[in-house]
Amino acid sequence: MGNIVALIRRMVECESPSDSPAALDQFVSLISAELAEMAQIRNFRNGHLTAEFALPGSKKRGQILVLGHSDTVWPLGTLARMPFRQERGRLWGPGVLDMKSGLAFFIFAMRALRALDIPVSKKVALQLNADEETGSHTSRALTENAARRSEMVLVLEPGTGLEGRLKTARKGVGVYRIAVHGKASHAGVDFAAGASAIVELARQIERIAGFSNASRGITVNPGVISGGTRSNVVAAEAAVEVDIRVARLKDAPALDRKFRGLRPFDKRCAIEVTGGLNRPPMERSPGIRQLFSRARELAREIGVEVEESATGGGSDGNFTAALGVPTLDGLGGLGEGAHALNESVLIDRIADRTALLAKLVAGS
Ligand SMILES: [Zn+2]
Secondary structure (H helix, E strand, O other): HHHHHHHHHHHHHOOOOOOOOOHHHHHHHHHHHOOOOOOEEEEEEOOEEEEEEOOOOOOOOOEEEEEOOEEEEEOOHHHHOOOOOEEOOOEEOOOHHHHHHHHHHHHHHEEEEEEHHOOOOOEEEEEEEEEEEHOOOOOOOOHHHHHOOEEEEEEOOOOOOOOOEEOOOOOEEEEEEEEEEOOOOOOOOOHHHHEEHHHHHHOOOOOOOOOOOHHHHHEEEEEEEEEEEOEEEEEOOEEEEEEEEEEOOOHHHHHHHHHHHHOOOOOOOOEEEEEEEEOEEOOHHHHHHHHHHHHHHHHHHEEEEEOEEEEEEOOOOHHHHOOOOEEEEEOOOOEOOOOOOOEEEEEHHHHHHHHHHHHHHHHH
């Protein structure tokens, strides 16, 4: 156990924000060095990596794809105020839960299979993406190609809650930007000549907020607004960025039509809508249910009860599930505070989660 904690510490202390290629490179080198003795590694542009494992057992049929990401939401220098700590039964630090501990569990699970010479009947590949926290724009195609060659996908994102429920459903995520183009004028001298983009946008935002539908799991959040230049100028420009979440893929086109169909209240203003869904939802398919049941059985063999959960947050598992490949997510750390100051993982649940990963890989 000491070794796995030491590895998690080294990983946390090697900061890897999405927007720092040099830091990400260092982190990917650290992981590559850990994997070198047991996997064939391929590096891709933008810091993405694929590792194909050499595991016991002769004939390999089919592939298990394991998904992880090397990037975190924490900017360089976060360690100075939020150093790695081991206290109160937890490991603390930026990225420890999302998802450096999950990566460490998987590395140790593969080491255990090799050390114990436990045969594995499928090929096992790890896809480690460097842009997950910013939407996976450059890694998506790699993930999807790898998924198409795989029978199942295991995702090393943290579990839900301190009890680490596995994730069998995730909402789809999208972003829209609505820009309003009005007409500027002097607010005192020539007020009537202006068409305020801000007033128009405010009315549109009211309308957009009404697209949410709690019973269908649709949320629409105007999260960032901008506009105007000075208080004494009728604003010519204003814009809003809107986060959308859908539980079902079939709800996305109707929502998209609502955005595209926005028309100005003030005919002198023009509305421009861009964006859309960028992660499809991971819907609880029969294949996902089956994979979860298998995981629950395997967890019971090691004396642990695992539950399942649905979340509004997306992961790279959304892409693989949308291709119809059974995907089980939330297999990483148990803890709390992802993307928050109290980010931490429970030390006494490291062993059983690592064992569950090994059993899922060996027993599938
Ligand atoms: Zn994550």
